[in-house]
Amino acid sequence: MGLPTNNIKSNNNSNNNNGSNNNTGISKNRIWKRRSLITNKRNSISGMTYNLRSKVSTIPNTGSIKVGFVGLSFKKGWALKTHYPAILQLSSQFEITALYNPTIDSSISTIRELKLRNATAFPTIESFASSSGVDMIVISIENMNHYEIIMSLLKYSQNNANLKYLFVEWGLKCSEKELETICAETTKNGIQTIISLQGRKSPYILRAKELIAQGYIGEINSIEVAGNGGWYGYERPQKSPAYMFDIKNGTNLVTTTFGHTIDVLQYITSSYFSTINAMVINNIPEQELVDDFGNKIGQKAPKTVPDHLLFQGTLLNGNVPVSCSIKGGKPIKKFTKNLVIDIHGTKGDIKLEGDAGFVEITNLVLYYGGIKPNNSPIYKTSDREPTTGDSGKETMEVYHLRNYNALVGNIFRLYQSIADFHFNTKQIENLPSQFAMQEFEFEGFPTLMDALFLVRLIDNVYKSNDLGSTLDVSKIYQYP
Amino acid sequence: MGLPTNNIKSNNNSNNNNGSNNNTGISKNRIWKRRSLITNKRNSISGMTYNLRSKVSTIPNTGSIKVGFVGLSFKKGWALKTHYPAILQLSSQFEITALYNPTIDSSISTIRELKLRNATAFPTIESFASSSGVDMIVISIENMNHYEIIMSLLKYSQNNANLKYLFVEWGLKCSEKELETICAETTKNGIQTIISLQGRKSPYILRAKELIAQGYIGEINSIEVAGNGGWYGYERPQKSPAYMFDIKNGTNLVTTTFGHTIDVLQYITSSYFSTINAMVINNIPEQELVDDFGNKIGQKAPKTVPDHLLFQGTLLNGNVPVSCSIKGGKPIKKFTKNLVIDIHGTKGDIKLEGDAGFVEITNLVLYYGGIKPNNSPIYKTSDREPTTGDSGKETMEVYHLRNYNALVGNIFRLYQSIADFHFNTKQIENLPSQFAMQEFEFEGFPTLMDALFLVRLIDNVYKSNDLGSTLDVSKIYQYP
Numbered sequence: 001m002g003l004p005t006n007n008i009k010s011n012n013n014s015n016n017n018n019g020s021n022n023n024t025g026i027s028k029n030r031i032w033k034r035r036s037l038i039t040n041k042r043n044s045i046s047g048m049t050y051n052l053r054s055k056v057s058t059i060p061n062t063g064s065i066k067v068g069f070v071g072l073s074f075k076k077g078w079a080l081k082t083h084y085p086a087i088l089q090l091s092s093q094f095e096i097t098a099l100y101n102p103t104i105d106s107s108i109s110t111i112r113e114l115k116l117r118n119a120t121a122f123p124t125i126e127s128f129a130s131s132s133g134v135d136m137i138v139i140s141i142e143n144m145n146h147y148e149i150i151m152s153l154l155k156y157s158q159n160n161a162n163l164k165y166l167f168v169e170w171g172l173k174c175s176e177k178e179l180e181t182i183c184a185e186t187t188k189n190g191i192q193t194i195i196s197l198q199g200r201k202s203p204y205i206l207r208a209k210e211l212i213a214q215g216y217i218g219e220i221n222s223i224e225v226a227g228n229g230g231w232y233g234y235e236r237p238q239k240s241p242a243y244m245f246d247i248k249n250g251t252n253l254v255t256t257t258f259g260h261t262i263d264v265l266q267y268i269t270s271s272y273f274s275t276i277n278a279m280v281i282n283n284i285p286e287q288e289l290v291d292d293f294g295n296k297i298g299q300k301a302p303k304t305v306p307d308h309l310l311f312q313g314t315l316l317n318g319n320v321p322v323s324c325s326i327k328g329g330k331p332i333k334k335f336t337k338n339l340v341i342d343i344h345g346t347k348g349d350i351k352l353e354g355d356a357g358f359v360e361i362t363n364l365v366l367y368y369g370g371i372k373p374n375n376s377p378i379y380k381t382s383d384r385e386p387t388t389g390d391s392g393k394e395t396m397e398v399y400h401l402r403n404y405n406a407l408v409g410n411i412f413r414l415y416q417s418i419a420d421f422h423f424n425t426k427q428i429e430n431l432p433s434q435f436a437m438q439e440f441e442f443e444g445f446p447t448l449m450d451a452l453f454l455v456r457l458i459d460n461v462y463k464s465n466d467l468g469s470t471l472d473v474s475k476i477y478q479y480p
Numbered sequence: 481m482g483l484p485t486n487n488i489k490s491n492n493n494s495n496n497n498n499g500s501n502n503n504t505g506i507s508k509n510r511i512w513k514r515r516s517l518i519t520n521k522r523n524s525i526s527g528m529t530y531n532l533r534s535k536v537s538t539i540p541n542t543g544s545i546k547v548g549f550v551g552l553s554f555k556k557g558w559a560l561k562t563h564y565p566a567i568l569q570l571s572s573q574f575e576i577t578a579l580y581n582p583t584i585d586s587s588i589s590t591i592r593e594l595k596l597r598n599a600t601a602f603p604t605i606e607s608f609a610s611s612s613g614v615d616m617i618v619i620s621i622e623n624m625n626h627y628e629i630i631m632s633l634l635k636y637s638q639n640n641a642n643l644k645y646l647f648v649e650w651g652l653k654c655s656e657k658e659l660e661t662i663c664a665e666t667t668k669n670g671i672q673t674i675i676s677l678q679g680r681k682s683p684y685i686l687r688a689k690e691l692i693a694q695g696y697i698g699e700i701n702s703i704e705v706a707g708n709g710g711w712y713g714y715e716r717p718q719k720s721p722a723y724m725f726d727i728k729n730g731t732n733l734v735t736t737t738f739g740h741t742i743d744v745l746q747y748i749t750s751s752y753f754s755t756i757n758a759m760v761i762n763n764i765p766e767q768e769l770v771d772d773f774g775n776k777i778g779q780k781a782p783k784t785v786p787d788h789l790l791f792q793g794t795l796l797n798g799n800v801p802v803s804c805s806i807k808g809g810k811p812i813k814k815f816t817k818n819l820v821i822d823i824h825g826t827k828g829d830i831k832l833e834g835d836a837g838f839v840e841i842t843n844l845v846l847y848y849g850g851i852k853p854n855n856s857p858i859y860k861t862s863d864r865e866p867t868t869g870d871s872g873k874e875t876m877e878v879y880h881l882r883n884y885n886a887l888v889g890n891i892f893r894l895y896q897s898i899a900d901f902h903f904n905t906k907q908i909e910n911l912p913s914q915f916a917m918q919e920f921e922f923e924g925f926p927t928l929m930d931a932l933f934l935v936r937l938i939d940n941v942y943k944s945n946d947l948g949s950t951l952d953v954s955k956i957y958q959y960p
Contacts, residue, residue, distance in 0.1 A: 310792040
């Protein structure tokens with residue numbers, strides 16, 4: 001099955017008919033994407049504009065992107081802590097105009113408390129999705145079936161000609177097949193999807209990716225990843241919702257802690273995996289409940305989610321061995337950071353360290369040591385870069401933004417990249433109105449197709465554990 | 481098949497008939513060993529005498545152990561660098577009395593150059609092995625079939641009533657079946673075997689084992705190992721012998737770098753593995769040859785040994801997840817030590833670091849942080865130890881012997897433990913004349929049976945790689 005790209009809606013500032021808009025399936029779509037996002041010289045990776053803030057700092061001529069939110073509450077939650085402050089900082093580009101929540105009262109009070117002056121509280125998902133005042137729907141829900149809610153939204157939004165973007169939170173509570181259906185439906189409806197694999201927007205991750213793409217560590221020949229997810233240990237707060245500890249739900253050590261981390265690793269190295277083996281371990285089937293002060297209350301609760309993941313495999317590019325251990329649960333490690341990614345190459349090394357084991361929300365430090373390349377093996381360096389004789393010299397870098405708020409910052413940068421695409425702020429020639437996936441491009445943002453490939457990898461993690469097999473996963477990176 | 485313990489020769493200072501000396505197979509033999517080596521109060525692990533130097537500092541009444549050496553040359557080699565200086569430092573306990581080498585001239589010149597006044601050069605393996613002037617045979621040979629030479633030695637030594645010890649270098653060039661035969665033959669002939677898994681004698685390894693055994697890190701719940709073996713990279717010295725890079729021989733990244741490391745890990749944790757998965761990777765099938773100055777000479781040579789091993793699994797005790805990545809080849813890692821062993825527990829952590837990736841020969845640093853246990857969960861603490869209220873307190877330790885020469889030191893301590901056993905310097909009651917294996921005891925030394933279990937684990941590493949399977953290895957720790 002190819003990727004249908006008919007019936008797509010017009011993008012604000014882009015040429016909608018650039019010769020690639022035919023139904024030729026994903027491979028062409030990808031190649032085209034590379035051309036359009038990479039080959040423009042001023043905006044190629046050597047110019048590093050992807051690392052700069054958006055050029056749109058005032059309200060664009062065409063008006064801001066109107067955001068309808070599913071799952072924003074003024075009381076608590078992920079959306080309040082991350083999406084809301086990110087959108088606030090991009091108020092010229094985005095405006096929250098609609099809310100849908102399980103109760104309309106929750107939406108009304110959130111509009112009042114957050115002073116969302118132009119927002120409407122919708123009583124039903126049908127009225128919400130069909131409102132012409134919504135350009136982008138953001139879904140940030142916990143413990144709800146993603147397939148059902150997204151299919152409802154897609155159904156009811158058919159008559160909303162303005163809807164162009166669907167932004168979904170990772171991790172997903174839906175199956176591979178369901179996600180394939182969602183991908184096909186959004187493409188058919190001309191809706192550009194976004195998945196919050198926001199680690200790809202971390203400045204540290206982009207710098208690591210850049211160093212590697214420009215040949216600063218030579219050929220990668222070995223990678224070690226060790227993470228420590230703070231949940232899933234011997235104790236848990238009494239007030240933590242039970243669904244977080246139930247394997248039947250989509251949020252656990254494998255899908256989130258490992259999922260974000262391995263997505264970022266693939267993104268940095270520009271490679272998927274060829275073979276993998278995994279052991280999913282639950283050594284703590286019961287947890288002690290503790291109160292707000294961390295004192296045991298003398299009760300236990302079952303835990304069916306894993307507290308450890310062992311994962312190893314080789315990358316498709318270069319057959320690079322990757323060793324990965326994700327430990328759940330306190331106590332934290334005393335002599336290592338809670339996140340350590342070591343990437344070794346023939347000419348240098350990169351180390352990424354984070355205080356928390358969650359690469360997508362923790363501030364990092366990047367250490368690089370290696371040999372400045374003569375010529376980038378992948379991309380030509382910028383014309384502006386001096387070609388004097390400092391190539392071949394040993395060079396070092398410690399990259400750290402001391403006050404970087406990664407929790408909000410990475411989500412902020414993800415919204416920024418949506419605005420850059422929507423308003424074509426980087427003036428990329430022949431920018432399409434829709435693209436299938438980001439894959440490993442510097443520009444753009446991850447889509448539900450990127451999420452689909454990650455879902456398949458994670459499915460194979462469980463399958464490897466269940467079968468006790470090393471699996472060839474080189475064929476999972478195809479649509480469908 | 482049980483472990484025959486009939487026909488054993490008398491130990492110098494020990495009671496040869498302590499009620500356990502019947503043919504009851506290895507399990508009884510192990511239990512007995514525990515009793516004899518552990519329960520004696522003055523010498524129990526809480527007294528930590530295993531960490532002290534031998535009490536025998538003058539020539540014992542019964543004379544030193546007469547050592548016959550296969551593979552000692554004054555020109556070069558492992559035996560010259562390690563065994564020889566170790567024996568020199570234990571001249572009251574050991575004396576080299578016989579040499580056998582491929583040519584008798586080599587033995588004669590070695591006796592002359594090393595001033596081995598009481599040593600004889602033997603022209604044939606038959607005359608060497610049958611000489612009554614040999615109590616212990618040490619085999620330190622490269623690129624020779626261990627099975628053939630050991631079986632010859634055992635055959636020709638039948639009439640040498642004095643021969644009590646056979647000391648063999650790890651790694652072994654022989655199959656599992658051949659090693660089983662050797663184990664059976666040595667037991668039948670009453671010969672105590674020793675294998676040079678000398679990492680077990682490293683003071684850092686023993687301290688880590690002690691901290692864990694006494695409950696200082698609580699229950700182990702996660703382990704990460706990353707090592708970097710300096711060989712097997714993109715270049716190799718022109719003068720390096722080709723057999724080192726030929727998978728058909730017994731010495732490579734898996735057998736030596738990984739073998740020593742995983743043996744030490746099992747020893748520290750007192751646990752074998754239950755499930756394992758491995759990927760054995762050879763990404764560098766050809767190496768550039770370099771001269772003595774490291775300059776490329778424009779020639780390449782084939783390499784069939786691996787340059788990377790990915791290994792993960794769970795320990796039999798506690799289902800502890802273990803992640804292990806052994807990288808071969810320069811360049812070395814810039815931001816980690818070449819050996820890092822991280823052991824995490826419910827009450828603390830231990831980190832072992834080494835400058836070189838070879839745990840058995842590199843000096844280490846041990847870092848410990850955790851909570852002082854109330855009572856050791858495994859062993860009762862010494863009566864002399866104060867039982868005041870400092871249990872439950874957070875405690876830290878950095879253990880490092882700045883001038884420790886691990887290359888010689890660990891082999892020296894291995895010889896020392898042989899002398900301690902032979903002369904019963906620790907005055908252990910009912911010390912047997914022979915024991916099957918050290919397993920995870922503090923006292924004693926590793927034997928060919930310990931080596932057999934390690935050979936089986938390594939065989940399963942290759943098997944896991946070849947089959948693409950996670951393997952249950954819990955049944956391999958049985959004899960035969």
